[in-house]
Amino acid sequence: MSKLATQSTAHRQAIVVGSGLAGLSAASQLISHGVAVHLLERSVKPGGNSIKASSGINGAPTKYQPGTPLFDTRFYEDTIKSVGGVISTARKEREDLISTLTNSSSDAISWLVDEKWIDLSVVVQLGGHSFPRTHRGAGKTPPGASIVTTLLKSLKEHPLFYLETSCLVTSVLKSGDEVTGVEYDCEGQTKLLHGPVIFASGGFGGDAEGMLAQYRPDLAGFPSTNDPRPGSQNLLTDVGAQLRDMEFVQVHPTSFVDPKDARNPVKFLAAELLRGEGGLLLHDGKRFINEMETRKNVTEAITRFPATDSSPRQWDIQLVLDEGIYEKATSHIDFYVWKGLMHKTTIEELGPTALSTIQEYAKAAAGHVPDPLGRNYFAQWKLSDVSSESVVYVGKITPAVHFTMGGVVISPRGEVLDANNRPIKGLWAAGEVSGGIHGENRLGGSSLLECVVFGRISGDQAFDYLKEVKQ
Template sequence: MAKYIFHPNDIKELNDQYDVAIIGSGATGLISAIQAAELGLKPVVLEKMDKLGGNSTRASSGMNAAETSVQLQHHVVDSFQDFYNDTYIGGGKQNNVDLLKYFTEHAALTVDWLAQHDIKLDDLTITGAMNTKRTHRPSSQAPIGAYLVTSFLQIIEKMGIEVYNNVDVEKIDKNDADISGVEVKDVDGNAHSIKSGAVILATGGFGANKQLIGQYRDDLTHYRTTNQEGATGDGLKLATDVGAALVDMDKIQVHPTVQQDNDHAFLIGEAIRGEGAILVNTKGERFVNELDTRQKVTDAINQQDTKHAYLILDEEVVNHAQAVKFYDSMGMVIHGDTIEELAGKIGADEKTLADTIAKWNQAVESGKDDLGRTTGMSRQLTHPDYMAIHIAPAVHYTMGGIKINHFTQVLDDNDDVINGLFAAGETSGGLHGNNRIGGNSIAETVVFGRQAGQQVFKYLNK
């Protein structure tokens, strides 16, 4: 099947008036555009990069939701409350509880909404700090981000929604107290003024902006990042320039499993651990509950002398985590016909690694793990060939951002609404507390992307 290619609009087609200007073409921006258009509005999507999709295209594990029909089909009984509790505890109990309540109670509806658009997430896996299988993904096990972004672009093309790339939004305009449009500059330096009754900020986080990270967490500036180069926090300045408040800016997540031996840092998705992979140090020993929070797993890796580790998996894990095949095609997977051969290739002691895997297999059989792991224990590592992926921590996600309420309305320092300004996705702050759980970022884009589109419709028709 030919790869789908979306062609953005030519800048000559840009009008000077739309109902809503959406800044950013990641999952949040695309979903909000689709939802707004379904409600009869005329949106425009503005993207500064040449490539569409933002960081969303790099998401791999899945989308969390509770009380879904998919879960019941897999004999998983879940609840909104359990989803809330896992996310609240995983976020250090520092989450904005209003955002969290809305999020956990509406994710299931978005799975249904996606299915109505023939985007079916009918398989399940589990991520760190979750106690139930609620990470939804396509049965093909295709990486969730690219799968969704491609699907959204196909819908956008059919709906005739305008999408422009290589355009910088330089300013949000206000008419007295209300948002009235945006000022943009195209790739040739030409200025364009767009009038719109509302603006949705969907510009993503600032994980690729070391200078901004350094203002809040100078202890993290030495890390590489999993983010695409456009994730520089532009939306934060656009918002604060019109009076928006920021929250949780020092809450920046380091992802524990990133392959970064070459120029590009590749996030190795949590679903691989969820499907049975383990982590070992250079001696070949396990040292952490691999499905603890990202923060705790990162801390455990950093406590190792080398500050790096290896994911260990086998052919059966790959059968349930197809992303490994992509990593393998990029030369990131080390193979061994036997455990001993694999140990030699990663510089670990053969007997130590063999003993570690034997002990893990016993833990899977008994359901009792010395390191406290209770999930992702459905299969033993007994199927050659055996594989390893070299990993180390890297900056991955910024939990802080623009202050919003659960209607996605942007707030100022007094918690007053800035009329006509909305924000959703990673550019907003507060939902995740001090640690985001895997599978919650994609869920956030869909839940609050839809909410933004709905609330803009409500605002413009009040």
């Protein structure tokens, strides 16, 4: 038994469930206040889906934003717009959460950069943003991995931190109207742990046959970019938590189908930038959509074709890049080629229909003709003299479930709210387990941000709560 686990006094420690970015942010904040943290993680390895994040984390204004960053005051408006029509339900609650998210975003980046020494110096503009504000490092390590491994390393060095992996939290303990701890299974043993609880157990995108099938039966059987695991929101509804927006699920149009393991329901994301830098999509050798359309529209265009597999439900679409794109995105493409998800070939392999499609695309990219599908941005596409001998990079892609916008309702202080919008004492939630911030659509980069913002707020709140209990 660890030093922490043998401490019987309930109120000297807080419990964090889940070791993704939300859990690690909450734990870091608690420890900065001198509170011991017992973190429970069901997987063998910590990091959750957070460690896979590849585009970056939003923040505005920051010192890294190009141009005149102090004028980037539109993060709030962009987020409200992305939430969509559902903003009209529970408008005030949603606006308060979004204000907290966007107003704390600059501080979240400073915390990671200036206190945790994580490089976030590169800033890009993702779809739906009116300004570049998605931060990642200049090196090769993707942002999710660099943030998670840095926070985890510094926590592991701290004597107040105790992490138990391969331990599944099975219920939340409640006495009267107050949460008092959790029950969990570890190495075949059922154990109890007492203290205030921060839930950071992530979304349900990897729960294909369970929660996903329940809330979005139309997506049952879809592959996912998420770790395959059941959602844990029911542990919170069992103690009175309210759910919001469970039907809103983000499907990413481009995840790779690995030719060596085509039926694997867990897919590797084909980065958005491949299309953005000029890549095109083919079905039976023909283009079918302006590749610069939103994730939702590209996904809908693909799923209008008959699926080629039912388990998982997937489609047979080719992503094609030329050498101009390769020059710009070399490290990404080399990595995909190394993993066997893309290969270098000539257009001959794709057949005569694809050859004439790519010839037409190249004419549009060179500005000789308007693109019949309305694409007007071709970025790095350079191939103009297209023949069957022209070199291309090709991968097979399919849509995959990527992010779940719904979850338990929280207050701007991270408190889990019951059906009457009252905080459940002793219980907080942060990250993808919560619902109501992103509405119908999450802006790219805002999920890592919500983990940091609401994880840290929850840590502060649990500390205040412990102070009150002790008095």
